Amino acid sequence: MSESERPWGYREQTHGKNPDWQLHPDTESVRAGLARSGFGETGEALYLTSGFTYGSAEEAVASFADETDHYLYSRFHNPTVSVFEKRLAAIEGAELCVATGSGMSAMFASIACLVSQGDHVVASASMFSSCYVVLSEILPKWGVTVEFVKGSEKADWEKALNRPTKAVFIETPSNPMLEIVDIAMVSELAHKVGATVIVDNVMASPILQKPLQHGADVIMYSATKHIDGQGRVLGGAILGSADYILNQLQPFTRHTGPNLSAFNAWVLLKSLETLGMRVERMNSNAQAVAEFLSSHPKVEAVNYPGLKSHPGYEINSRQMSGGGTTMSLSLKGGQSALFEAMNKLVVIDISNNLGDSKSLITHPASTTHRRLSPEIRADLGITDSLARLSVGLEHSSDLIRDLEIALG
Numbered sequence: 001m002s003e004s005e006r007p008w009g010y011r012e013q014t015h016g017k018n019p020d021w022q023l024h025p026d027t028e029s030v031r032a033g034l035a036r037s038g039f040g041e042t043g044e045a046l047y048l049t050s051g052f053t054y055g056s057a058e059e060a061v062a063s064f065a066d067e068t069d070h071y072l073y074s075r076f077h078n079p080t081v082s083v084f085e086k087r088l089a090a091i092e093g094a095e096l097c098v099a100t101g102s103g104m105s106a107m108f109a110s111i112a113c114l115v116s117q118g119d120h121v122v123a124s125a126s127m128f129s130s131c132y133v134v135l136s137e138i139l140p141k142w143g144v145t146v147e148f149v150k151g152s153e154k155a156d157w158e159k160a161l162n163r164p165t166k167a168v169f170i171e172t173p174s175n176p177m178l179e180i181v182d183i184a185m186v187s188e189l190a191h192k193v194g195a196t197v198i199v200d201n202v203m204a205s206p207i208l209q210k211p212l213q214h215g216a217d218v219i220m221y222s223a224t225k226h227i228d229g230q231g232r233v234l235g236g237a238i239l240g241s242a243d244y245i246l247n248q249l250q251p252f253t254r255h256t257g258p259n260l261s262a263f264n265a266w267v268l269l270k271s272l273e274t275l276g277m278r279v280e281r282m283n284s285n286a287q288a289v290a291e292f293l294s295s296h297p298k299v300e301a302v303n304y305p306g307l308k309s310h311p312g313y314e315i316n317s318r319q320m321s322g323g324g325t326t327m328s329l330s331l332k333g334g335q336s337a338l339f340e341a342m343n344k345l346v347v348i349d350i351s352n353n354l355g356d357s358k359s360l361i362t363h364p365a366s367t368t369h370r371r372l373s374p375e376i377r378a379d380l381g382i383t384d385s386l387a388r389l390s391v392g393l394e395h396s397s398d399l400i401r402d403l404e405i406a407l408g
């Protein structure tokens with residue numbers, strides 16, 4: 001088959017009929033990137049192939065010279081992975097997307113592709129612990145300096161962003177403290193000193209928060225969380241402008257190989273079809289659970305950006321449509337009271353994942369954030385009496401009842 005006869009290539013993968021109006025994101029989430037094989041299948045095809053063949057030696061030459069849009073090799077791109085990337089980019093409203101094998105490979109690549117020895121990075125301190133390790137231990141080994149600030153404090157950002165800075169990394173809401181960073185405020189300050197603003201949008205998901213609309217430049221996801229949301233596969237994604245993706249990110253990822261597998265892409269692209277419905281329901285369940293917990297006499301504190309008592313409530317209401325699916329809480333009686341209550345739960349599972357259809361509770365100090373020193377944990381507010389609760393798709397009445405019985 002010659003290039004002109006081939007139904008599609010990686011640049012313009014299409015199902016043949018393209019509407020001439022801008023589709024609603026809900027429609028994009030089931031249709032964007034669709035690339036039917038010619039058999040007319042309704043379900044997206046899974047292309048488990050590492051390589052691709054060429055009709056002639058000349059076609060291979062032209063393809064490697066980037067004169068065709070023939071697929072070359074699955075470390076560069078793969079038809080199934082492309083559907084996932086195009087669909088997520090359409091939902092996010094980003095120009096391009098690169099999918100990766102995990103959230104951490106997305107986080108690492110999104111920043112490693114930008115920095116060189118001597119460069120400076122500023123980050124909000126409250127974040128997922130592996131991201132903290134990349135910034136506080138791995139990048140400094142390579143001569144990159146990293147300064148951490150309190151993400152909710154404008155004065156801290158103003159002080160830090162007074163020198164040339166290559167990248168700013170923020171997580172909002174943060175895991176597990178649910179600290180809120182004002183994306184528009186930080187982006188404005190960061191752009192004045194030449195920084196690329198990268199947002200870890202895992203906790204919000206593309207359904208509840210679109211950081212590009214608030215001035216950020218790059219979004220990264222752990223697709224393991226809400227995007228899969230059903231406890232099956234790891235995955236990640238980086239989204240941004242064509243300039244960032246083609247000129248900064250791809251030269252890094254294509255040669256270092258953090259690829260998402262075609263199989264995992266196929267699982268994740270089907271998950272995108274239901275992402276909006278799932279996240280909206282989980283968000284309203286979480287709001288109900290947070291309201292219940294915040295009025296319970298045995299609960300000391302609930303950190304949930306959907307509660308008016310949360311210090312980031314106002315900012316969050318501007319940049320996120322809801323409080324999200326996850327909260328953290330502490331009980332009167334500390335860790336022993338907390339463990340006792342966790343062990344009594346019969347619907348909510350003890351697990352360190354989040355964004356799942358099943359409600360999950362974990363003790364960050366001894367699990368997800370164990371790797372951080374006790375001093376850093378104390379600084380971040382991750383005390384021994386803190387639990388993180390990710391609210392799933394069960395009926396909120398069952399979740400509240402489970403918690404009510406466990407709290408005794």
Ligand SMILES: *Cc1c(COP(=O)(O)O)cnc(C)c1O
Nearest residue numbers: 102103104128175202222224235
């Ligand atoms: C889980 C998580 C990550 C890492 O994602 P993996 O898919 O586990 O590699 C990064 N950031 C946040 C906020 C997370 O919750």
